[in-house]
């Protein structure tokens with residue numbers, strides 16, 4: 014990949030706006046296809062030499078399906094060499110009662126349930142793959158404007174003033190997508206009036222490779238296990254996501270370190286002993302947003318540009334990677350038929366395969382959030398009973414685990430080949 018390659022080409026042209034995890038996955042999945050791909054982002058992933066010594070405050074719980082995609086694109090090994098944190102166990106409980114459910118990878122015949130990975134590790138590894146592709150050009154530019162061009166196509170003006178008319182324009186530019194906004198895609202938005210405080214902490218006791226989430230009156234508090242190196246055992250580091258009502262956030266953010274650690278430890282019921290260290294804290298406002306349509310003639314939205322989801326599910330980028338893999342699959346299916354990557358048929362198939370499943374997951378998460386957000390005693394009893402009953406049913410638990418690993422076909426939609434477990438994909 015070069016930074017300023019000529020665009021005189023007979024190949025169909027694709028412009029991907031946004032080189033986050035979703036945009037880069039699409040570019041990597043189409044590497045070496047007969048397409049000329051341009052991917053732009055004014056804030057490209059920094060190289061490991063530029064990373065601060067602390068963990069990236071933004072981490073994602075990646076499912077097995079996401080791992081499969083990243084592995085097939087050649088990004089997984091470089092990620093492991095940086096660091097990824099596998100977890101074998103998961104515990105979820107109601108802070109207000111006695112309900113508790115625990116999952117164990119061994120019960121599902123797997124050696125892990127998923128991985129916690131810093132976003133910068135994933136983005137950087139994908140960028141490396143994209144850089145090796147001859148048909149992809151990355152440019153550190155932003156999107157300025159989109160204008161109507163002849164033949165129902167779009168003319169895209171970039172931040173350096175250059176204009177470009179792609180056969181397919183992909184908005185992979187995140188939750189505040191400019192592509193979505195400029196082209197007037199309608200959205201359904203759930204505003205929670207909540208924000209998440211995110212930071213990395215060290216605890217008195219090791220996390221034992223367990224992802225933990227407690228549902229408090231204010232919202233979920235997650236302690237996600239981190240390792241300083243992929244093969245490290247007995248790590249004491251966790252990434253925390255503490256959901257709070259917006260009104261509570263300034264007070265908690267203003268606490269000094271000692272008081273913050275004390276309050277966090279208390280909210281987490283000192284499950285891992287005292288919180289002994291805490292990095293800088295960041296606040297992310299929470300919003301659930303879903304584009305009514307992901308496509309318009311010659312345009313597709315993927316990842317957070319199409320849908321942002323409450324982090325309690327830990328599913329945001331897992332859905333985004335599936336969007337990218339499905340869109341790539343549909344484009345590849347169209348190329349031998351001499352269809353343009355922006356052809357209506359390609360885009361409609363992409364939307365049909367992804368939208369219902371994203372919507373299903375988002376609605377389930379919304380229901381879950383509301384169920385735990387209500388302080389009605391009968392509901393509390395019911396959900397406590399529900400969790401504890403589920404905990405005693407291995408078959409149902411197994412189904413839930415397969416879903417959490419991103420491998421349930423009914424839940425995730427028809428999995429693209431890139432995401433399928435090896436045996437299924439090779440069949």
Ligand SMILES: Cc1cc2nc3c(=O)[nH]c(=O)nc-3n(C[C@H](O)[C@H](O)[C@H](O)COP(=O)(O)OP(=O)(O)OC[C@H]3O[C@@H](n4cnc5c(N)ncnc54)[C@H](O)[C@@H]3O)c2cc1C
Nearest residue numbers: 031033034035074156186187316317324327328329330331
């Ligand atoms: C607190 C928190 C915890 C989370 N935890 C999880 C989790 O455990 N698991 C999970 O799956 N998901 C999680 N998520 C969600 C996950 O972080 C997002 O789904 C994911 O980052 C979205 O990736 P993306 O590539 O679609 O968008 P982004 O990561 O937002 O990337 C968009 C890219 O577009 C670029 N861009 C923006 N505007 C322009 C422009 N005009 N021109 C060019 N480029 C542009 C940006 O620079 C950026 O690089 C969490 C989110 C939050 C807030």
